[in-house]
Amino acid sequence: MIEADNPAVTEKDTLPVVVVSACLLRANCRWDGDVKIYKDIDEIFGGAWIIPVCPEVSIGLGVPRPPIRLVSDCAGIRLLRPSDGRDLTETVREFAGRFIKSLPKNPCFVLKSRSPSCAIIDADVFPSIDSEFPAGRSHGIFTGEILRRLPSAVMTDEKRLESVMKPLPLQKVSSGPTPRS
Numbered sequence: 001m002i003e004a005d006n007p008a009v010t011e012k013d014t015l016p017v018v019v020v021s022a023c024l025l026r027a028n029c030r031w032d033g034d035v036k037i038y039k040d041i042d043e044i045f046g047g048a049w050i051i052p053v054c055p056e057v058s059i060g061l062g063v064p065r066p067p068i069r070l071v072s073d074c075a076g077i078r079l080l081r082p083s084d085g086r087d088l089t090e091t092v093r094e095f096a097g098r099f100i101k102s103l104p105k106n107p108c109f110v111l112k113s114r115s116p117s118c119a120i121i122d123a124d125v126f127p128s129i130d131s132e133f134p135a136g137r138s139h140g141i142f143t144g145e146i147l148r149r150l151p152s153a154v155m156t157d158e159k160r161l162e163s164v165m166k167p168l169p170l171q172k173v174s175s176g177p178t179p180r181s
């Protein structure tokens with residue numbers, strides 16, 4: 001409810017807050033410059049205060065840009081750019097920290113699957129900067145900071161959202177009593 005005697009509280013402040021990876025909202029921020037259409041996300045959350053974020057563009061990486069990847073080494077999982085070996089881990093973490101502090105209370109998150117920055121569970125992790133095949137999967141570096149700072153935040157990705165929005169398959173329903181075994 002809006003507190004009429006508190007002019008600092010606006011109607012927007014009362015809406016649920018959903019942070020969405022900007023590329024899921026048709027923003028031109030993907031590494032390859034492609035704009036993919038993910039239908040329904042802004043419709044599903046039409047009544048919410050949607051806050052788009054692209055951590056890679058926000059730290060100054062351009063569009064298009066050389067790909068980056070997660071690499072596991074003795075220091076943990078790092079976010080590296082194979083084209084020049086640059087380590088972007090701390091830059092993305094610092095951005096994530098500032099971004100999280102700027103958010104309204106109790107945000108939930110819809111993040112892009114498979115991304116080394118935004119994935120919640122399924123970004124490829126490579127054993128070295130130049131290895132051809134991944135050795136495992138993890139969350140992205142941006143998401144890892146959200147998980148660390150907001151451990152109880154509700155979070156999903158576009159794949160999980162699509163699967164729960166799919167119509168249920170038709171099932172044959174028996175009209176008679178269940179036979180006893």
Ligand code: SF4
Nearest residue numbers: 022023054112115118
């Ligand atoms: S997955 Fe995340 S970092 Fe990559 S383009 Fe989308 S919003 Fe930006």
